[in-house]
Amino acid sequence: MTNHQDVRFPDAQLHFGVFYPAIGSVVWDSPRAGSQTSFESYAAIARTAERGLFDAFFVGDGQRVREHLDGFNTHDVSGRPDGLTVLSALAAVTSRIGLVATLNATYNDPVDLARRLATLDLLSHGRAAWNVVTTDNAWTGENFRRGGYLPHADRYRHAESHLLAVLRTWRAWPSQTVATSPQAPTWAQNAAIETVRHHDDFYDIELRPVVPPSPQGRPVIFQAGDSEGGRALAARRADVIFSRHTQFDDALTFAEDIRARLRANGRSEDSLKILPGASVIVGDTRAEAEDKAEWIRQTTLTPRAALAFIEKGFGRDLSEYDVNGPLPDIDPVIDEVSVTGGTVGHNLTPRELVAQWREVAEAHHYSIRELVLHFTSQRGFVGSVGDIADQLTRYVRHGAADGFNLHPFEVPHGLDDIVDKLVPALQDRGAYPTDYVGTTLREHLGLPKVAAADAIPTAA
Amino acid sequence: MSSFFVAVVLDGDGAHPAAWRAADHRPDTLLSPERILSQVAEAERYGFDLIQFTDRQVPDQGTDGIVGQLDAVSLGAYVGPTTSTIGIAVGAQVLDPEPFHLAAQFASLDHASLGRAAWIVRADNDPLVAAAYGHPERDAEWVAVEVGEVIEAVRLLWDSWEDGTVIRDSASGRYIDGDKLHHIDFVGEHFSVRGPLITPRPTQGQPVVLADTSLLQQALAAREASGRVSRIDGPLVDVALVTGTNRVAVHEQAAAARDLGAPLVFVEVEVVLDTDTGTAAERLSRLDADEPWGTGTRLRVVGSASEVSDALAGLAEVVDGVLLHPAVLDADLPELGRLVLPDLARRSVRQIPAVPGQDGAAAATTLRERLGLPRPANVFAA
Numbered sequence: 001m002t003n004h005q006d007v008r009f010p011d012a013q014l015h016f017g018v019f020y021p022a023i024g025s026v027v028w029d030s031p032r033a034g035s036q037t038s039f040e041s042y043a044a045i046a047r048t049a050e051r052g053l054f055d056a057f058f059v060g061d062g063q064r065v066r067e068h069l070d071g072f073n074t075h076d077v078s079g080r081p082d083g084l085t086v087l088s089a090l091a092a093v094t095s096r097i098g099l100v101a102t103l104n105a106t107y108n109d110p111v112d113l114a115r116r117l118a119t120l121d122l123l124s125h126g127r128a129a130w131n132v133v134t135t136d137n138a139w140t141g142e143n144f145r146r147g148g149y150l151p152h153a154d155r156y157r158h159a160e161s162h163l164l165a166v167l168r169t170w171r172a173w174p175s176q177t178v179a180t181s182p183q184a185p186t187w188a189q190n191a192a193i194e195t196v197r198h199h200d201d202f203y204d205i206e207l208r209p210v211v212p213p214s215p216q217g218r219p220v221i222f223q224a225g226d227s228e229g230g231r232a233l234a235a236r237r238a239d240v241i242f243s244r245h246t247q248f249d250d251a252l253t254f255a256e257d258i259r260a261r262l263r264a265n266g267r268s269e270d271s272l273k274i275l276p277g278a279s280v281i282v283g284d285t286r287a288e289a290e291d292k293a294e295w296i297r298q299t300t301l302t303p304r305a306a307l308a309f310i311e312k313g314f315g316r317d318l319s320e321y322d323v324n325g326p327l328p329d330i331d332p333v334i335d336e337v338s339v340t341g342g343t344v345g346h347n348l349t350p351r352e353l354v355a356q357w358r359e360v361a362e363a364h365h366y367s368i369r370e371l372v373l374h375f376t377s378q379r380g381f382v383g384s385v386g387d388i389a390d391q392l393t394r395y396v397r398h399g400a401a402d403g404f405n406l407h408p409f410e411v412p413h414g415l416d417d418i419v420d421k422l423v424p425a426l427q428d429r430g431a432y433p434t435d436y437v438g439t440t441l442r443e444h445l446g447l448p449k450v451a452a453a454d455a456i457p458t459a460a
Numbered sequence: 461m462s463s464f465f466v467a468v469v470l471d472g473d474g475a476h477p478a479a480w481r482a483a484d485h486r487p488d489t490l491l492s493p494e495r496i497l498s499q500v501a502e503a504e505r506y507g508f509d510l511i512q513f514t515d516r517q518v519p520d521q522g523t524d525g526i527v528g529q530l531d532a533v534s535l536g537a538y539v540g541p542t543t544s545t546i547g548i549a550v551g552a553q554v555l556d557p558e559p560f561h562l563a564a565q566f567a568s569l570d571h572a573s574l575g576r577a578a579w580i581v582r583a584d585n586d587p588l589v590a591a592a593y594g595h596p597e598r599d600a601e602w603v604a605v606e607v608g609e610v611i612e613a614v615r616l617l618w619d620s621w622e623d624g625t626v627i628r629d630s631a632s633g634r635y636i637d638g639d640k641l642h643h644i645d646f647v648g649e650h651f652s653v654r655g656p657l658i659t660p661r662p663t664q665g666q667p668v669v670l671a672d673t674s675l676l677q678q679a680l681a682a683r684e685a686s687g688r689v690s691r692i693d694g695p696l697v698d699v700a701l702v703t704g705t706n707r708v709a710v711h712e713q714a715a716a717a718r719d720l721g722a723p724l725v726f727v728e729v730e731v732v733l734d735t736d737t738g739t740a741a742e743r744l745s746r747l748d749a750d751e752p753w754g755t756g757t758r759l760r761v762v763g764s765a766s767e768v769s770d771a772l773a774g775l776a777e778v779v780d781g782v783l784l785h786p787a788v789l790d791a792d793l794p795e796l797g798r799l800v801l802p803d804l805a806r807r808s809v810r811q812i813p814a815v816p817g818q819d820g821a822a823a824a825t826t827l828r829e830r831l832g833l834p835r836p837a838n839v840f841a842a
Contacts, residue, residue, distance in 0.1 A: 028628055028635055029628065029630050029633075035626075037571075037626065037659075037660055038571065039541070039571050039572040039574075043541070062658060063560070063658060064654075064658070065641060065656050065657075065658060071638045072636065072638040072641045074634045074635065074636050074637070074638040075633050075634055075635060076635060077635055078635060078636055079621070079625075079626060079636075079658070079659060079660045080658050080659065081564070081567070081568035081571060081572070081659055082561065082564040082565045082567070082568040082658075082659065084534060084565075085533060085534065085537045085564075085565045085568035085569055085572065086537070086568055086572060088533075088534040088535070088537035088538045089537040089538060089540050089541050089568075089572035089573075091493075091538055092493075092497070092538050092539070092540070092541050092542050093541050093542075107558070108558075108561070109556065109557070109558075109593065111517060111556075111592050111593060112517075112556075112557060112561075115517065115531050116531045116533075116534055118531075119530045119531035119534040119535065120534055122491055122493070122530065123493045123530070123534065123535070123538045124493075125493070142652075142653075142654035143560045143653055143654055143655065144558050144560055144651075144653075145558055145559075145650070145651040176488075178487055178488040178490075178528060179486075179487040179488060180486050180487065180488050181486065181487070182480060182481040182482070182483065182486075182487060183481075184487065185524065186524040186525075187480055187487050187523075187524065187525050187526045187527060187528075188487075188527050188528065190527065193527070203594060204594030205592060205593075205594055206591040206592065206594075207518065207591070207592040208518055208519050208521075208527070208588070210516065210517070210518065210519050210527065210528060210529040211491075211528065211529065211530060211531070212491065212528050302633035303633060304632065304633030304634065305633065
């Protein structure tokens with residue numbers, strides 16, 4: 001275990017969130033796997049997480065169905081509800097867990113987004129949050145009136161303008177301005193409600209807001225971008241930042257960087273929580289957990305899925321190749337590869353990408369399937385309940401993370417072991433709450449009151 | 461006639477501008493989720509066919525009354541899992557929101573309510589809305605084109621996943637059948653949408669679509685003028701809403717709505733009833749003393765429960781249903797539920813629908829089934 005003197009936060013407790021697996025690496029070909037798209041499955045995961053005292057339930061964002069070569073991506077889970085609509089329905093069947101909508105600043109108007117999120121916040125008694133994401137993906141823009149309109153360089157400048165417009169809308173209506181008696185002169189103290197005026201390069205908004213504030217003041221702001229622009233925006237405006245940094249030293253470096261940025265902005269270190277996304281697979285023994293992890297890999301990475309992964313680089317159908325054999329000895333079809341998979345997160349040309357794959361495959365003598373596993377294995381933890389509880393406790397006690405945003409491997413049972421086994425083990429270590437202490441998401445996360453959080457200058 | 465449908469608008473504290481002063485709750489609990497759930501449960505228990513929430517992006521200007529308002533789609537979704545039979549209609553705007561988001565929102569509302577969603581097409585062309593979204597006010601021609609095109613794009617998006625697209629086929633490793641997903645490639649005068657939708661086909665195939673008859677008229681006229689051919693098979697909307705301050709006017713509008721191809725016609729009616737605090741006329745004059753309720757294009761029935769029943773029974777001879785705007789929800793909704801709906805059942809104007817699970821009643825039905833509307837064929841199905 002850790003040297004006690006190194007423990008910076010000896011009383012710190014973990015915060016858990018759960019990311020609903022609407023697309024991508026989730027087991028669907030199993031007798032236990034339920035529908036990924038039905039409301040009942042969303043409700044089941046949310047209720048399990050709430051039983052496990054999770055802070056938050058997340059839905060992702062994706063405004064275009066993924067495509068592959070000349071057709072649609074058929075091998076992956078696909079199909080999702082509108083995020084705020086499904087969360088509003090979940091507000092009625094849950095009572096404590098936070099409800100986080102990932103919403104794209106590029107393809108949602110701030111006027112609509114502010115009204116809809118504030119509504120969820122009121123309907124849930126202060127459990128709503130917005131995970132701010134941006135895109136300049138013109139391919140997604142083909143589904144929208146405005147099209148792919150945003151230059152890449154303006155992505156974060158635009159996102160901050162959008163976010164400010166939303167924050168100003170929420171701030172315009174102070175709490176306790178609606179009458180408590182039918183004899184009051186007016187229904188609300190109209191003079192106390194500000195008119196939002198937001199005019200800049202991106203928006204011309206003049207608006208009387210319509211939704212009063214919730215018990216948590218306004219929805220919590222999450223930010224997920226890991227680039228320089230994303231980190232800077234989070235350190236100025238967000239209440240929570242996601243990250244992909246799950247390896248301990250890497251996570252600690254990231255957390256130190258974020259804390260330094262907070263100090264530089266005059267914000268307290270505890271005013272922004274750091275939640276890396278991770279898959280956590282536990283078993284009663286380490287061997288059992290590893291067997292389970294291998295079964296998940298085998299079941300999610302079908303031969304079709306493995307071939308589809310490399311087909312994106314080669315730009316052509318490779319179904320005649322054996323996934324247990326070597327990489328195809330052919331050149332990629334350069335001009336026909338685009339970002340239509342919606343997943344391309346690198347800046348390599350197809351030729352560079354395939355060259356990189358060849359290098360890795362040759363160095364490790366990988367088959368196609370092994371190579372794809374090398375690039376797609378989930379970040380996270382596999383081990384016995386006790387070992388994983390010790391490891392996660394170390395992260396929070398050393399300030400490498402405030403908690404984790406967990407990716408269940410299956411719907412609706414993929415969270416059961418976490419809630420039934422890992423949570424009690426963490427509670428035994430004093431590293432996880434034994435009940436919800438507050439009622440709002442802001443309280444669950446231990447964030448400062450909203451007045452303090454919003455004492456940030458509003459000039460962009 | 462034995463199938464006359466009764467829908468009720470649950471906006472604010474009621475249709476009268478002074479309704480908030482006569483409500484049974486404090487003004488600051490109007491938007492509380494508990495109050496809303498209890499009112500919706502009451503409407504379902506009484507046996508109304510449909511409730512309506514209307515979306516408005518900006519408040520009335522210069523009013524002493526209610527300026528608070530929840531997003532109506534979210535509100536509809538919130539009450540979905542707590543109800544089991546009543547239809548949930550949401551009045552959503554088409555002029556600024558993205559058609560793609562509208563389609564996903566209503567598909568999701570339909571999934572979360574197990575097939576009880578309806579969309580009332582709204583096109584508030586208001587200078588305050590224009591200022592909020594930062595564009596000049598739209599002219600009537602622009603609006604007419606937009607209404608028809610947004611409805612068409614949304615309906616195509618609902619069809620963009622055929623039934624049975626998710627196959628989860630172990631043998632081929634395919635989760636979906638790619639042949640059943642479709643780009644809609646809608647190109648209108650003001651926008652285009654590629655598709656498919658992110659959300660699988662709604663439970664009802666398509667949620668029920670309602671629109672005001674004059675809006676429908678303008679949209680169809682604009683389409684005809686443009687020479688564009690619609691890709692929607694059959695009528696543009698399922699239910700046309702009509703108004704008219706007397707029975708003759710309602711009759712004329714209903715005939716016009718049927719000429720436009722609407723399968724069902726509902727009339728909008730304002731109601732004030734006798735309660736234990738006074739007769740309908742006394743209540744109305746007290747409310748009007750606080751703030752007058754101007755008369756518009758709708759029929760207004762002010763009277764006892766049996767007088768309201770008489771009026772509705774008369775309307776049942778010319779239209780398929782009624783959309784009620786009660787003056788004060790807390791006062792008029794219980795009178796409608798306890799007296800008027802049973803009275804209509806006694807007169808065989810309509811039955812009070814059975815609640816599933818009680819007295820051996822059948823399982824819950826979708827709103828389309830309840831209204832006798834067919835499940836729409838998918839325009840993309842071979």
